[in-house]
Amino acid sequence: MSPSNTDVRKVARLARLAMSETEIESARAQLSGIFNLIAEMQAVDTTGIEPMSHAQDVSQRLREDKVTETNQREAFQAIAPQTEAGLYLVPQVIE
Amino acid sequence: MTWEIVIGLEVHAQLSTNSKIFCGASTAFGAEPNTQADAVSLALPGVLPVLNRGAVERAIKFGLATGAHIAPRSVFARKNYFYPDLPKGYQISQFDLPVVGNGALAIHVPASGKQAAYEKTVRITRAHLEEDAGKSLHEDFHGMTGIDLNRAGTPLLEIVSEPDMRSAAEAVAYAKTLHTLVRWIGICDGNMQEGSFRCDANVSVRHPGGELGTRREIKNLNSFRFLEQAINYEAQWQINTLENGDAIHQATVLFDPDSGETRMMRSKEEAHDYRYFPDPDLLPLDIAPQWIEEVRATLPELPQAKQARYVGELSLSAYDAGMLTASREMADFFETVLAAVPKDAKLCANWIIGELNAQLNRDGLDMAQCPITPQQLADILKRITDSTISNAGAKEVFRTMWDAMLKRGEFNSIIISAPSPQISASGSSNLTDVDAIIEARGLKQVSDSGAIEKIVDEIISANADKVAEYRSGKDKLFGFFVGLAMKASKGKANPAQLNDILKRKLNG
Numbered sequence: 001m002s003p004s005n006t007d008v009r010k011v012a013r014l015a016r017l018a019m020s021e022t023e024i025e026s027a028r029a030q031l032s033g034i035f036n037l038i039a040e041m042q043a044v045d046t047t048g049i050e051p052m053s054h055a056q057d058v059s060q061r062l063r064e065d066k067v068t069e070t071n072q073r074e075a076f077q078a079i080a081p082q083t084e085a086g087l088y089l090v091p092q093v094i095e
Numbered sequence: 096m097t098w099e100i101v102i103g104l105e106v107h108a109q110l111s112t113n114s115k116i117f118c119g120a121s122t123a124f125g126a127e128p129n130t131q132a133d134a135v136s137l138a139l140p141g142v143l144p145v146l147n148r149g150a151v152e153r154a155i156k157f158g159l160a161t162g163a164h165i166a167p168r169s170v171f172a173r174k175n176y177f178y179p180d181l182p183k184g185y186q187i188s189q190f191d192l193p194v195v196g197n198g199a200l201a202i203h204v205p206a207s208g209k210q211a212a213y214e215k216t217v218r219i220t221r222a223h224l225e226e227d228a229g230k231s232l233h234e235d236f237h238g239m240t241g242i243d244l245n246r247a248g249t250p251l252l253e254i255v256s257e258p259d260m261r262s263a264a265e266a267v268a269y270a271k272t273l274h275t276l277v278r279w280i281g282i283c284d285g286n287m288q289e290g291s292f293r294c295d296a297n298v299s300v301r302h303p304g305g306e307l308g309t310r311r312e313i314k315n316l317n318s319f320r321f322l323e324q325a326i327n328y329e330a331q332w333q334i335n336t337l338e339n340g341d342a343i344h345q346a347t348v349l350f351d352p353d354s355g356e357t358r359m360m361r362s363k364e365e366a367h368d369y370r371y372f373p374d375p376d377l378l379p380l381d382i383a384p385q386w387i388e389e390v391r392a393t394l395p396e397l398p399q400a401k402q403a404r405y406v407g408e409l410s411l412s413a414y415d416a417g418m419l420t421a422s423r424e425m426a427d428f429f430e431t432v433l434a435a436v437p438k439d440a441k442l443c444a445n446w447i448i449g450e451l452n453a454q455l456n457r458d459g460l461d462m463a464q465c466p467i468t469p470q471q472l473a474d475i476l477k478r479i480t481d482s483t484i485s486n487a488g489a490k491e492v493f494r495t496m497w498d499a500m501l502k503r504g505e506f507n508s509i510i511i512s513a514p515s516p517q518i519s520a521s522g523s524s525n526l527t528d529v530d531a532i533i534e535a536r537g538l539k540q541v542s543d544s545g546a547i548e549k550i551v552d553e554i555i556s557a558n559a560d561k562v563a564e565y566r567s568g569k570d571k572l573f574g575f576f577v578g579l580a581m582k583a584s585k586g587k588a589n590p591a592q593l594n595d596i597l598k599r600k601l602n603g
Contacts, residue, residue, distance in 0.1 A: 014368055
């Protein structure tokens with residue numbers, strides 16, 4: 001299976017990437033390579049093998065439910081482009 | 096042509112942990128903007144999530160309380176979308192391997208119009224752990240949007256039902272039962288104004304028995320009233336659309352409480368493509384059987400088990416049992432009162448459902464703020480059962496005590512309208528408080544049969560004509576005599592005794 005330029009445009013839009021037509025063409029070629037690799041892997045018989053959700057066979061360590069962080073707003077906001085009244089300001093978004 | 100409404104609900108319950116789901120920032124409501132947004136909440140480069148044990152424990156509790164399957168291994172996934180109140184660019188959620196699956200909730204749908212009340216079971220498809228996003232403030236910041244990330248990373252349990260509900264009333268009954276349950280087991284404070292419990296409703300219509308229709312999802316309903324209004328409006332809109340020969344298109348809609356209408360937010364074509372995949376920063380969550388058993392041991396008796404016990408062992412009505420289990424505070428209060436007057440379950444129930452609830456409503460309090468202790472109410476009831484006071488007298492004692500306790504709560508001093516008996520500081524049981532009020536208000540019943548007989552004799556001799564009428568068959572006059580006797584005793588005659596004596600003398 002090989003992705004079309006339309007597929008590439010859709011993926012680029014979802015990832016918020018602006019791509020020129022030449023970039024789309026080269027990305028399509030690269031994605032085709034990846035798709036071929038996936039197709040090769042999918043050809044392997046995995047009957048009866050449980051899918052892994054992580055490369056290591058270990059499980060999640062848990063944290064006690066305790067508040068350990070203190071207010072460091074000033075430090076964090078010192079490196080923010082724009083703040084006001086304790087808020088981070090971003091270009092207007094109304095869905 | 097008849098239509099059937101099909102509803103499934105997705106409820107987001109905010110879990111009552113102290114810290115966030117993947118970091119140690121506080122979850123307290125109402126803090127100054129961004130004072131609880133640490134490096135993880137802000138998604139600064141290099142930070143990693145560490146899962147909060149308290150959040151998992153609450154999910155297990157919920158699973159146990161709904162008879163669900165608790166996954167021995169569940170997986171966290173990234174749900175990708177771009178929005179400034181989600182600084183990572185993805186929400187950590189669970190996708191194909193949620194922590195809780197296959198539960199059920201029994202609901203009681205109250206009577207309405209010609210429809211009698213009925214019971215029903217709603218299946219719970221799954222419940223999964225996820226993090227909340229931050230808050231966007233669209234007020235004018237010079238054409239910019241303000242972002243507060245205090246809420247980002249707050250633990251949520253998303254509880255997804257099967258499309259088992261067939262009316263807005265059923266959906267509301269399910270949401271209310273769920274709301275009671277999460278508070279009962281202490282996993283969520285249920286505060287809907289603060290957004291701790293939010294509902295999304297998937298609504299479709301079909302001809303009974305037919306294929307499921309195309310659904311539209313109503314987002315973010317934060318009151319039971321809106322839930323009901325939104326579903327009713329949406330279902331009628333879909334029926335009208337179909338009857339006009341048009342088709343329903345899958346969409347997400349918003350409910351506008353001002354107009355009472357739903358309006359489209361985005362269509363299926365515009366629907367997000369979330370590109371879920373397992374989060375490589377988080378290992379699979381293993382829940383050992385031993386942990387499940389430890390959590391099980393901490394579960395309180397659940398509302399439905401209590402209701403069954405109240406009906407079976409205490410012979411209360413299903414209505415009373417339902418009222419008494421409306422909240423855990425209410426049930427605990429009832430059981431503490433009952434422990435002091437164990438033979439009088441119905442009396443305890445009547446007082447709590449009637450007088451106590453009425454006073455709470457009058458003063459705008461909830462059960463947790465009840466000024467009277469269960470011991471104090473038990474003392475009052477003891478004085479009813481030993482015939483010291485009548486029910487009416489008991490109400491006066493109750494209100495006097497209530498107001499005194501309320502005032503003391505406010506001013507931290509003992510103030511009672513004169514004559515003023517002192518109320519013991521602890522509110523514990525010693526009967527002296529109740530007896531002091533009975534004494535001060537002159538509420539003690541006359542249970543001395545000699546005294547009552549004397550009153551009755553006087554009334555009979557002073558009303559010979561009425562007595563004759565009564566004896567010739569005008570039974571209704573009995574009430575007239577009771578009234579006179581009560582008046583003569585200044586309302587203090589023991590009513591049961593008075594009735595007996597009056598009946599005996601009138602018939603004699």
